[in-house]
Amino acid sequence: MLLLSFFAFNGYAQENLNFGKQKEIISPEVHENGTVTFRLKAPAARKVEVQGDFQPAGSNSAGTDRMVLNADSVWTFTTKVLPSELYSYSFIVDGLKIRDPNNVYLIRDVASVVNVFLVGKGIADLYKVTDVPHGTVSKRWYNSDGLKMSRRLTVYTPPGYESTKENYPVLYLLHGVGGDEEAWMQLGRASQILDNLIATKKVKPMIVVITNGHTINSAAPGESSKGMYKPVMMTPDVFNGDMEQYFPEIIKFTESNYRIKKDKANRAIAGLSMGGFHSLYISANYPNTFAYVGLFSPAILPPSNNQQPIYQQLDKKLSIQAKNGFKLYWIAIGKKDFLFKNVETYRKKLDTIPLKYDYVESEGGHTWSNWRAYLTEFLPLLFN
Structure with missing residues (x-):
């Protein structure tokens, strides 16, 4: 009877699953x-x-x-x-x-x-998860003494990191005004791009640290003690100098917790839009720290607090950066980007200093389709 009941129920369940399909x-x-x-x-x-x-x-x-x-x-x-x-x-x-x-x-x-x-x-094949060795993406918290809070980073370690004792170069990758430490992984497909390019040996294995550039937030929306608030694009910290001033804390945390090659030749910084602005000023204020700088559609706009020392005497800082030397200063922007003229003016400044740079001009505007493509072009140029 029990067996009959089981088969009867099982048959009914299967029929029920298909009912009204x-x-x-x-x-x-x-x-x-x-x-x-x-x-x-x-x-x-x-x-x-x-x-x-x-x-x-x-x-x-x-x-x-x-x-x-x-x-x-x-x-x-x-x-x-x-x-x-x-x-x-x-x-x-x-x-x-x-x-x-x-x-x-x-x-x-x-x-x-x-x-x-x-x-x-085409290019989107680099954005797919393919059958290649994969890196590890982790969320890490570090303590910021300057900002007086614990803050979160996204860290990509390359395939094989856990099974070797090798030290790696590092890229600090910064987001735009609407993003956070999740943006480059979700919208930018950074881990897929890295996995695929490392697998084909077009890119050297590296550690990538993705920061949260909104210094009033400790982490992405819903991922901190602030709770489930509605995200906004223009937070009060935009271009206020805090990100640039306290960036050395991020470098210190990374080099204390990961097997990093701790020299200028093995450090790169790059960012899109607001992150490009941050990359410009961070690399200029710490002019002997990064051998590679990438500005993707950089938001070269007047800072919200011009009195901050971090934003003053930029020409002098760029001149020192040029004299110290670097391997790559890379600028890319779309022809229809609303920041195109700003970047053009900035390039004239660099020509005057002079600070040698590589320039890429693409179609389109201020979009993730451009920034993903820029990342695929920038990564193979690093640490060679």
């Missing part, structure tokens, strides 16, 4: 030819649109594309052929922006959450 909705569907189809079942909706960073600037003025309602109550839209890239998107249903319920892959950018997908056969 509906046709699976795949969205987004990335096709072999590089087009992408989005689908959303919304039978009561009157208007459904898809909004994503794959639309060219000015597309439909609102940056959206209308989806079409099919007979099965599923709204669909298929893109033109898209270049290889990591893309983000949302749906807009009768004016309300929502996530794609059929896509579990989400990324937070400041206070917004968007769905993402990859189109391969």
Whole structure:
């Protein structure tokens, strides 16, 4: 009787799992030819649109594309052929922006959450998790005496770090005004890029330390004792000098806790936007610390507190940095970036000093598609 009951229940359970089974909705569907189809079942909706960073600037003025309602109550839209890239998107249903319920892959950018997908056969293949040896990504807390708080870092150690006694060079990688210590890993796909480039021996194994540049926050939103507050882009600490002033604490922590080659030739610093601004001033104020400097779309703007010693006499500091010598000072920006003219003015300053630099000018603007690409170009230049 017990056996009969078990088989009866098991059969019912299996039937119940299939009861009312509906046709699976795949969205987004990335096709072999590089087009992408989005689908959303919304039978009561009157208007459904898809909004994503794959639309060219000015597309439909609102940056959206209308989806079409099919007979099965599923709204669909298929893109033109898209270049290889990591893309983000949302749906807009009768004016309300929502996530794609059929896509579990989400990324937070400041206070917004968007769905993402990859189109391969190009640069985005570096953004994929592939079958290669993987580095370790850890969250580490360090004590900042200057800021009087414990703060969190993201640290990437290369494949094999745990099983060897080797010492490694280090890259300090800084985020933009809307980011935190998670941004380069989530939006920037930094660990995937590093794994893939190290595996092909295009990049030397290195440790990468990703900081939190908002000095009033100890960690990313929801990851500290401040609780689950709504993130904002422009915090009061932006360009106030604290990040630059107390950066040596981060170097000290890293070199005390990891097997680091503790000399200038094996230190690099780079950042995007606000992080580029920080990298500029940190490397200028500690002019014999970094052999490699990378400024990705740097936010070369007037500091919020010009009276801070850290921001004064920049020309003199850059001159000292130039005389001390370095291996690479690398600047990259998109032609449509709103900071393009600022960077152009800064380059003229460097020409006058003179401070030798490498310059890369790309298409596009102030976007993660550029910053990911810059990282893939910058990393192979380090520690050679």
